[in-house]
Every structure is written in C-alpha cells, then in structure tokens.
Amino acid sequence: MATTHVPTANGTVMNGATSLVKSLEAAHVDVMFGLPGGAILPAYDPIFDSTIRHILVRHEQGAGHAATGYAQVTGRAGVCIATSGPGATNLVTPLMDAGMDSVPLVAITGQVPSAAIGTDAFQEADIRGITMPFTKHNFLVTKADDIPRAIAEAFHIATSGRPGPVLVDIAKDALQTQTTFNWPAKIELAGYNPKIVPDNQSISDAAALIAQSKKPVFYVGGGVIKANAHKELAQLVELLGAPVVTTLMARGAFPDSHPLHLGMPGMHGTVAAVTALQKADLLITLGARFDDRVTGKLSTFAVNAKVIHADIDPAEINKNKFADVPVIGDLRETITALIPALKSALAKNSQDLAPWNASMQKLKSTYPLGYTLPDDGSLSPQAVIERIGKISGTETIFTAGVGQHQMWASQFISYEHPRTWLNSGGAGTMGYGVPAAMGAKVGAPDSTVWAIDGDGCFQMTNQELVTCALNNIPIKVAIINNESLGMVRQWQTLFYEGRYSNTSLESKRVPNFPMLAEAMGCVGLSCERPEDLDATIEKAMSINDQPVVVDFRVHRDAMVWPMVAAGTSNDEIMIARATAPDWDSQEL
Amino acid sequence: MSIHTLEVLVENEPGVLARVSGLFARRAYNIDTLVVGPTSNPEVSKMVIQVNLEGHSLEQVIAQLDKLISVISIEELVEGAKKPVKDTQPDYQN
Ligand SMILES: Cc1ncc(C[n+]2csc(CCOP(=O)(O)OP(=O)(O)O)c2C)c(N)n1
Ligand SMILES: [Mg+2]
Numbered sequence: 149m150a151t152t153h154v155p156t157a158n159g160t161v162m163n164g165a166t167s168l169v170k171s172l173e174a175a176h177v178d179v180m181f182g183l184p185g186g187a188i189l190p191a192y193d194p195i196f197d198s199t200i201r202h203i204l205v206r207h208e209q210g211a212g213h214a215a216t217g218y219a220q221v222t223g224r225a226g227v228c229i230a231t232s233g234p235g236a237t238n239l240v241t242p243l244m245d246a247g248m249d250s251v252p253l254v255a256i257t258g259q260v261p262s263a264a265i266g267t268d269a270f271q272e273a274d275i276r277g278i279t280m281p282f283t284k285h286n287f288l289v290t291k292a293d294d295i296p297r298a299i300a301e302a303f304h305i306a307t308s309g310r311p312g313p314v315l316v317d318i319a320k321d322a323l324q325t326q327t328t329f330n331w332p333a334k335i336e337l338a339g340y341n342p343k344i345v346p347d348n349q350s351i352s353d354a355a356a357l358i359a360q361s362k363k364p365v366f367y368v369g370g371g372v373i374k375a376n377a378h379k380e381l382a383q384l385v386e387l388l389g390a391p392v393v394t395t396l397m398a399r400g401a402f403p404d405s406h407p408l409h410l411g412m413p414g415m416h417g418t419v420a421a422v423t424a425l426q427k428a429d430l431l432i433t434l435g436a437r438f439d440d441r442v443t444g445k446l447s448t449f450a451v452n453a454k455v456i457h458a459d460i461d462p463a464e465i466n467k468n469k470f471a472d473v474p475v476i477g478d479l480r481e482t483i484t485a486l487i488p489a490l491k492s493a494l495a496k497n498s499q500d501l502a503p504w505n506a507s508m509q510k511l512k513s514t515y516p517l518g519y520t521l522p523d524d525g526s527l528s529p530q531a532v533i534e535r536i537g538k539i540s541g542t543e544t545i546f547t548a549g550v551g552q553h554q555m556w557a558s559q560f561i562s563y564e565h566p567r568t569w570l571n572s573g574g575a576g577t578m579g580y581g582v583p584a585a586m587g588a589k590v591g592a593p594d595s596t597v598w599a600i601d602g603d604g605c606f607q608m609t610n611q612e613l614v615t616c617a618l619n620n621i622p623i624k625v626a627i628i629n630n631e632s633l634g635m636v637r638q639w640q641t642l643f644y645e646g647r648y649s650n651t652s653l654e655s656k657r658v659p660n661f662p663m664l665a666e667a668m669g670c671v672g673l674s675c676e677r678p679e680d681l682d683a684t685i686e687k688a689m690s691i692n693d694q695p696v697v698v699d700f701r702v703h704r705d706a707m708v709w710p711m712v713a714a715g716t717s718n719d720e721i722m723i724a725r726a727t728a729p730d731w732d733s734q735e736l
Numbered sequence: 737m738s739i740h741t742l743e744v745l746v747e748n749e750p751g752v753l754a755r756v757s758g759l760f761a762r763r764a765y766n767i768d769t770l771v772v773g774p775t776s777n778p779e780v781s782k783m784v785i786q787v788n789l790e791g792h793s794l795e796q797v798i799a800q801l802d803k804l805i806s807v808i809s810i811e812e813l814v815e816g817a818k819k820p821v822k823d824t825q826p827d828y829q830n
Contacts, residue, residue, distance in 0.1 A: 276751060277751070277754060281762050285806075288751070337805060338747070338808045339746070339807045339808040339809075461803070462803075463799035463803050465799070466795060466796060467799075
C-alpha cells in the first residue's frame with residue numbers, strides 16, 4: 149500500500165481531460181514529451197493551461213526515449229503522451245526498450261471513443277493488447293471517474309519494486325465526460341506488493357558464503373543504480389576488498405577509477421572482467437540478471453561459482469542461473485543489511501583474497517582495453533570517443549545509440565558516477581541516443597549531455613534535434629561516422645567472409661550531416677583529421693546555447709575487441725581477430 | 737511430462753485472460769487446460785490452469801505469473817489439496 153498527497157482539486161467537477169491533467173500534477177509530473185492527435189486532443193486543451201511543461205516532439209518514438217532519458221538521469225518516472233492508432237504504436241519501441249531496461253515510464257495514449265472500440269474505427273489500435281508483453285502493467289480507461297485512480301496506480305507501479313513502463317490508454321469519451329475529481333488517498337493493489345526488506349536469514353546466509361569464499365567477485369547490474377545503492381555498494385566492496393565488474397547497464401554504479409574495478413563483463417567485456425566471472429568461486433550478484441550477452445554460453449558460464457543473487461524481482465531468481473542464496477529485496481536495503489552481517493561473518497572466518505586479487509590485477513594490467521590507430525592516418529573512432537570523455541569530464545552525461553560506437557563509449561569513457569551513462573542495453577534500440585539525450589538534458593539541465601551516436605542510429609531519430617533547437621535543449625551529438633552499420637559489418641567480417649550485404653550506408657557522401665544539423669537549427673561541425681580532434685571537441689564544448697552536432701568521419705574497419713562470439717563460451721574470449729589471451733602465462 | 741495444476745485468483749478486469757494466456761505463450765509454457773470462473777467476490781475471478789512444464793521449472797512459471805499485477809494469489813492443487821505457493825509477501829524464494 150502506498151499513501152499519496154491528496155490535491156486540493158479533490159471534489160471539484162471537471163471533465164475527464166482536466167481530471168487527467170490534475171492527476172498528472174498530483175503525481176508531481178513536471179515535464180512530459182508528446183504529440184497530439186484526435187483521440188487525445190481533449191487532453192491537450194487543459195495541458196495548455198497546466199504548470200506541466202509539455203515538449204512537442206517530432207515523432208512519438210522520440211517522446212518515449214526522451215521520457216526514458218529523463219527517468220534514467222532523475223530516477224523519477226518519465227512521461228510521454230500520444231494519440232491513438234499510429235501515435236500509440238510509435239510508442240511501442242520505447243515501451244519495449246524501457247521494459248527491458250527496467251525504466252520507470254508512464255505512457256498516456258488516447259483511444260477511440262468507447263462505443264467505437266472493436267469496430268476498426270479510424271485510428272483504432274489495441275495498444276493495451278500490443279503492449280501487454282513488455283509493459284509492467286497497462287490500463288484501458290473508458291470512464292472519466294476512473295482516470296485519477298488509473299494514473300495514481302500507473303505511477304505507483306512504474307516507480308516501485310522493479311521499475312518498468314506502464315501504459316494508460318484512455319477512451320476519448322472518458323476525456324470528454326464530466327466527473328468529480330477524486331485522487332485516491334492510498335493505493336492498494338491486491339496482486340502487487342513488492343518485497344523491499346530482505347529476509348534476515350538470506351542476509352546472514354549471503355554473509356556466511358562470502359566470508360568462506362576465496363575467489364569472490366561482485367557482479368553488479370543496473371539494479372544498483374535503480375536502487376540508488378552505489379554508496380552502499382562502495383562500502384561493501386571496501387569491506388570485502390574483492391574485484392568488481394559492472395555490466396553495460398551498471399556503468400557508473402562503481403567508479404571506473406577504483407583499482408578493484410575490472411571493467412565490463414560480457415560479449416565486449418574486458419579480459420579481466422570476463423575471466424573473473426568465469427574463474428570465481430562466488431558471484432555476488434547485485435541487481436543483474438545473467439543476460440546472455442554477459443554469460444555467453446550459459447552451460448559453460450562460471451561453472452565453479454556459487455551464486456548469491458540479490459534482486460527485487462523474484463522472477464529473476466533461478467531464471468537463467470541457479471542461485472545458492474537468493475536475496476529478494478530492494479538493493480539498498482539489501483546492501484545496507486549485508487554490511488554489518490558481513491563484518492561479523494568476517495570476524496569469525498575470513499579468507500585471504502590476496503592471491504585471487506593479484507591474479508585479477510595481473511590480467512587487468514596485461515590485457516587493458518586498447519585499440520590500434522588506422523595505418524592510413526585517418527581518424528580512429530575509439531580515439532574520438534576517448535577524447536570526448538577526457539575533455540568533457542566525469543560529470544558529463546553520455547547517451548549512446550546501438551552498435552560499435554555504443555560499445556566503445558562504454559569501454560573508452562571513464563564513468564565515475566551513477567546516472568551518467570544511458571544506453572539501450574536489453575533491447576539494443578538503434579535511435580535511442582538523440583532523444584534519450586534530449587530527455588536527459590531536460591532532467592539535468594545543468595549537466596553537459598553528449599549523445600555518442602552512430603551514423604546509422606542518427607538517421608533513425610535525428611528529427612528530435614528540431615525539438616531540441618526550438619525548446620532550448622542544447623545537447624551535443626557526436627556522430628561516429630564509419631559510413632556503415634558498423635557492428636553488423638563487423639559480424640560480416642568475422643562470420644560471413646567479408647560479404648558486406650546491405651551494411652554500407654555511404655554516409656560520408658549522403659546525408660551531409662553538418663548541413664542537416666544546421667537545417668534543424670543546430671550548429672553543425674565536422675572533423676576528419678586526428679590533428680583537429682581536440683580543437684573540434686573543444687569547439688563543441690564551447691557552444692551552450694544551441695544543440696551541436698559533430699560529424700566525426702572515422703575509419704571504417706575498426707572493430708570492437710575483446711569479443712566473445714554469440715553462443716560461444718566466455719572461455720573463448722578473443723582480444724583481437726583470431727587472438728586469444730595467453731592463458732598459459734596466467735595463474736588462475 | 738510434468739503436469740501441475742494451479743489455482744490462480746485474478747482481478748476480474750477485461751483483458752485478464754489475455755494477460756495470463758499471453759504470458760504462457762510468450763514464455764513457451766504449455767497450457768493443457770484453462771478454466772475461468774467467478775468467485776463469491778465479483779471483483780475476483782478464479783482460473784484453474786493445468787501447465788505441462790516440459791523443461792520449465794514450476795517455480796519460474798509461478799514467479800512469472802505472480803509478476804502480473806492482476807494476479808492476486810496462486811495455489812498449487814496437489815491431489816485435491818491446496819498448497820499455497822504465493823501470498824502477498826512471498827517467502828518461497830528462500
Ligand atoms: C532498430 C534496430 N534495427 C537494427 C538493429 C541491428 N543493429 C545493431 S547495431 C547496428 C548497426 C548500427 O549502425 P551505426 O549506428 O552506424 O553504429 P556503428 O555500429 O557503425 O557504430 C544494427 C543495424 C538494431 N539494433 N536496432
Ligand atoms: Mg556506423
């Protein structure tokens with residue numbers, strides 16, 4: 149059960165549309181991203197007078213990802229709003245994306261009048277049915293009286309427990325009917341009561357197991373950021389002194405600069421992080437979900453490790469990997485409880501972790517992330533991303549598209565703080581970068597926000613730069629222009645004998661990105677020579693009253709390494725083409 | 737073949753059958769039979785579902801069902817007796 153603040157409008161007669169806007173205000177919404185149309189039009193009339201800032205996007209997909217970017221930097225629910233039919237279906241990708249990455253999102257859609265539902269009416273789409281598989285929950289509201297409760301429940305469900313997207317589909321006649329506004333004083337859902345405080349027994353079992361282990365590793369997932377548990381995590385790590393890996397969704401949950409941090413595990417993880425999981429005798433899993441991109445071939449993943457799995461979602465336990473000690477609860481509560489429990493367990497019994505730490509540190513220093521500069525003197529994509537990270541500093545918020553540039557942005561930028569790295573991890577949604585950066589900048593207007601985007605991704609959602617230009621949202625976009633769908637091309641190089649079927653974008657010829665940027669009201673820059681790199685980034689950093697787009701024209705053949713090929717074992721990690729680490733020289 | 741019978745109380749809302757059957761379909765759980773009926777509370781319906789596990793764990797099927805907001809409680813029917821597997825504060829995970 150959750151209690152809410154009852155607004156003064158309670159008991160006032162108004163139409164459903166006004167009731168919707170009053171409900172959003174009561175839910176403390178300060179900004180929403182959307183685009184109107186017939187079925188949602190009644191709501192746009194009271195939106196005109198509301199204190200809520202409505203940002204008019206150019207495509208509803210942009211509204212959804214912007215709401216996600218906003219949610220990821222603020223920790224609050226992001227809100228997007230669209231009309232029925234195609235407006236609603238344009239939200240499908242961001243809703244699925246938010247579901248995969250546990251983002252608190254509330255999507256409001258207009259629906260055709262209730263009497264027309266089921267008649268294939270103009271712009272009718274069963275958006276509740278369409279979004280059932282990947283929303284945390286969804287509603288179809290056909291009566292004005294039901295609007296406040298649905299909105300209150302939607303925010304409660306989206307932001308509590310394991311966060312996720314919730315859709316509220318509202319029939320047009322419900323928006324137009326008179327109703328007495330009635331914001332619920334409390335929310336009680338018989339079938340929803342997430343467990344927040346972990347059981348004492350599970351905490352002491354976890355502590356005992358940690359104290360016994362000789363090769364423990366902290367396997368940290370995005371849940372640590374969602375639970376705002378990074379400070380507690382740092383204390384726990386200091387207490388035990390064991391190595392840490394942070395997944396793609398957890399970059400920033402633990403400082404990259406910390407000596408115990410081995411980097412990112414998984415398909416493009418560091419040798420040390422991947423090997424730490426493989427060779428550990430204990431995985432201390434915190435808000436991670438044993439995704440196939442992390443585990444590689446599951447049957448060969450961490451075969452000698454016991455598993456502690458702490459998560460707020462009971463359905464993650466034993467889903468992919470058996471948990472010897474499951475701990476269900478909010479991660480901040482869990483880690484806070486684990487610290488004293490581990491202290492007393494260690495006082496009774498502790499292992500010497502020095503040999504394990506030494507071998508992991510040796511791997512880390514032997515196989516650091518790196519790249520070779522192109523022979524022809526052209527611009528290296530990794531160098532571009534690394535320099536942007538260095539020059540803009542660790543307070544900067546980064547978003548990425550999906551592809552090689554995303555992996556390099558995860559690898560070659562140093563993340564020191566949570567909520568500074570936003571990307572589409574579970575869904576791998578090309579086109580996430582620009583609109584997510586827009587939402588991030590709205591949520592954190594005083595931070596520098598860089599979208600590290602691919603030339604392919606950029607061409608999916610760049611129209612939101614118009615939204616940015618017109619609404620004073622001065623984001624910076626780095627297009628890592630390798631004139632190709634680079635990640636797919638990399639797979640064609642490695643697994644399809646270099647047969648480059650439909651991966652060449654020719655985006656060094658068309659479009660002209662700087663001109664396109666200028667046409668959208670942004671500053672357009674380009675950079676082709678390594679000697680101009682720093683000056684170009686500094687130029688982009690100096691423009692703060694307009695969005696900036698930089699076309700970094702980079703070498704096309706760079707590849708992302710290390711790599712564990714899909715479906716193979718993490719033991720098969722390659723540090724370059726046909727090059728495995730020299731395992732014989734390592735003592736593990 | 738491993739068949740289990742679950743008695744699931746759900747919110748009586750339009751679409752709840754789609755939520756449950758859709759979950760089974762997308763996670764490739766086999767439903768042998770599914771019966772829906774009323775309860776004494778008009779806001780609550782009862783589903784009796786026979787699930788053929790075929791490689792899935794019962795624990796995972798129940799956990800995924802429980803994740804649906806519209807699912808209120810789940811009990812396994814074992815030879816005529818009821819074995820609660822879910823209440824509002826689940827503790828089966830330990
Ligand atoms: C919407 C969508 N379509 C297709 C894909 C498959 N895909 C993954 S990465 C990639 C290439 C992305 O190209 P680009 O944005 O130029 O990034 P690069 O890999 O070149 O850095 C593609 C097509 C995807 N992830 N998302
Ligand atoms: Mg590209």
